[in-house]
Amino acid sequence: MNSLKTFFTHNIQGLLLVGGIVALSTYLSSIPAIHNTTHLAPTAIAILIGVCLSPLFFKYQQILGNGVHFSAKKLLKLGIILYGFFITFDELRNVGLLGLIAAFMVVISIFLISLFIGIKVLKLDKETSMLVGAGSAICGAAAILALESTLKSDSFKGMIAISCIVIFGLIGMFSYPIAFYSDLIPQLNENSMGFFMGATLHEVANVVGAAEIAKDMGGFSQEAANTAIIIKMIRVIMLVPFLFFMAFYATKHTQSTTKTIQIPYFAFLFLGAIMLHTFLSPYKATPILGTITIQSLISSLQFLSVLCIVAAMGALGLQIHFKKLIATSKSAFILAFILFGFLIFEGYFLSLLFQRFF
Template sequence: MQYLGGIIFTSVLALISMFLSGLPIIKNTVNFSPLIIAILIGVAIGNIFKMPDILKPGITFSLKRILRLAIILLGFRLTFQNVIDVGLEGLIVDSFMLISTFILGVWVSKRFFGLDDKMSYLIASGSSICGASAVLATAPIVKSELHHAAMAVATVTIFGTISMFLYPVVYKAGLLLDFDDIRYGIFTGATVHEVAQVVAASFTISEMAGNTATIVKLTRVMMLAPLLLVLSFYFAMKHSTHGVNLREIPIPWFVFGFIAVVGLNSLNIIPKDVVNILNTIDTFLLTVAMVAMGLETNINKMKGVGMKPIFAAFIVFLYLFIGGIIVVKVVHSIL
């Protein structure tokens, strides 16, 4: 019962966020996902009003427990067949862009802008995998502060939104050289931050581009699981003073739940209507967790971080765009 008040509060704000994201004025312009609207609402309310003590346990529960459940249910958006459908070309582009973007994001953030490990990993994971969802999943692994996570979400929102509008314009202008709709789909799915942004940037070109981009993007999302496991092991090894004991590594067990759900979904034994309902529930739970993150975020601490995360994410964005074009062309020419 101690959690009930806070859970109801975050749930109501999540429903409001989902409603607002579906309004034509938002859907047809910036096309913000409910997650982005949720954190904006949460930050606004959390910094204007002091949260009553009775709500705090439920808000913390929403941020931690509900988030883990939401990451597990994220597996219903994917199947192992998606990887096969992407083909070798898409899989190579996906893998190379994810790994290189993550490494570049960490290196640029630390080397040029002096950001700490936690902030650097959040920017890198959000840019290289799946935007806000990746930031949410990575934050507890690296034990980051909430204002750092909120700032990382802000960076992927800014540059993901720019990508959503920029990519179709550049493609229609013929500036992507000899790209066809399939190459454009691979490029978009492998480099744009959020799933919703990928859908918006690709289906505006054609159904072929949209389907290709969505599959490539979902395959990229699947790579979140191994990344979290690697980060868990790396941080345990880095902060250990007496050698690494495997029992001491903080394994993110929800990752195995995510993989298990992907496997279950790959069997095609659950009706598509049920899967669609589960995906809607998952979006709601992710939105609840985002509201909680916003409520717990101190905007003054975000100001203290300054513009450095934005600058770091901008360099990563340039790499995703320019590097993505080059990688797609090189891989296509080889295969």
């Protein structure tokens, strides 16, 4: 009880702010005039509201920080885990091998390009180049924070890298669905567009947000959205061997032999949720308690997943500090921009290459 009381004492203000963003974004997205005009999902509206309120967050960061950070990290991971209840292994098998190949190619190429351009061309320090590269190639802020812990680098470098990644992740999240429906991404069907989203967007939340916006715009199926999230989660799982390799690198290049490896356990729990959903799918009509069926339980978990992801998107928007980013990290911003271009180029041709298998 004391630990629960302590948790609420330290997080309640930030959680209330994020909760307000969730409620407002959900309400706005339900208004027909707004929905039919913008086609924005609650996830997209939440992050826009968060960006607008970011000056308020930074003004009262000492009070709001804990709850907002909890929403951006913990609630996002919970939402991702529960998103597994939208997916079955039949869908995972359809893109598993292709996803693994694409994830490996994206992670290796983008990280190496980041090292070369960041260090040799832009004259950034090695750690910042690594952090921006990992965030672009693997899974955004989660990869940056995990690598920062492994390298024991300056936390300010991690903040710069995260700011850059958040901005370009948002740009991709909003622009991809618009570009797809405006025929600016030629020769891709909806499933290969899902593949493209999962292979190139930075954060898992960006992938989910882009897929939801595309679905709201019409003609983008849940199957295509599932393809996007599966490909992205395979990239997330690539963080595990990547961190082991970087821990070995850090041990060899520093005097300290003690390194903490931050393994993304939520990715494995996501797979566990898929396994459970696959097992339960044939029994959806089976009652559990009274009129409550397995299907109603799954639907509740899916709804909770969406709420958690909307909360995380709002929290991410609150943490964008544009003025500080522009003033202190121009080279890192340029590197993130270049890597985003490489992601689009590589992801597009991988999607074209694998399109015939969908």
